[in-house]
């Protein structure tokens with residue numbers, strides 16, 4: 117067991133934790149916390165950390181749960197009766213009324229371990245109007261010794277009632293130096309892929325890690341070279357569409373990054389200036405084959421694709437993706453014809 121119990125807090129999680137711990141010690145903890153943090157900062161891990169710590173039965177609270185007591189064991193087994201984790205169910209996009217009602221019922225029962233009851237809602241934005249309404253009463257008339265953790269990526273779109281009832285706690289990385297330092301501590305060095313990742317996600321350290329570890333850095337490179345083949349007429353759009361079908365959502369994101377570099381190259385940037393340095397061999401010919409106006413047109417199509425991804429509309433998405441790739445090959449040909 118480490119000094120900090122079961123888990124380690126990241127540097128950017130320490131301050132919000134200290135605030136919560138202080139309020140707990142002074143018996144001034146609010147009934148609900150709005151936990152704000154962008155994707156890639158370990159917001160949910162932190163929420164779970166706080167929940168386990170709240171429920172831990174150790175006689176003296178440390179930084180983090182003890183990991184040994186009955187409560188901690190139940191928590192780790194995922195069967196703590198006083199903890200309720202509410203996430204979007206698989207295959208769905210929203211948290212349902214039924215899920216919220218079940219949570220409220222549990223919150224109204226008395227604590228099984230004679231302590232606190234904690235609920236953790238992973239995404240406030242996933243509550244629809246009726247599930248939010250179901251939650252209102254709990255928010256406005258909370259039971260004693262209950263803590264409701266409401267997570268959100270951004271403040272925008274969070275219902276006013278939540279903003280006024282819940283206390284705001286931000287979990288976030290302020291600059292890329294913090295991300296770099298944390299990665300260096302975990303990996304002993306910063307690889308070239310990590311360097312790219314830091315440029316892409318300067319304030320989302322976990323995103324940098326998965327970008328490198330899940331091979332995304334490598335795959336994004338492969339895709340960009342394939343895309344360069346399309347605009348140069350070396351491969352057909354339909355072949356590429358098929359090859360990358362299972363990575364479609366990632367491809368859309370990579371395209372966005374790629375076009376930023378392409379526009380940058382068109383303004384005279386060299387290999388050392390671009391974000392995706394390892395892909396310069398692909399982005400340079402793309403910058404050459406498509407006019408800046410054409411790139412802007414393609415970027416608007418990328419934005420439309422991102423909208424379809426958010427709407428979770430797979431059929432439309434696939435069709436739009438194919439038409440985007442076909443358009444990419446045509447726009448390059450058109451431009452070449454005009455140029456020659």
Ligand SMILES: [Zn+2]
Nearest residue numbers: 172182185188
């Ligand atoms: Zn414990």
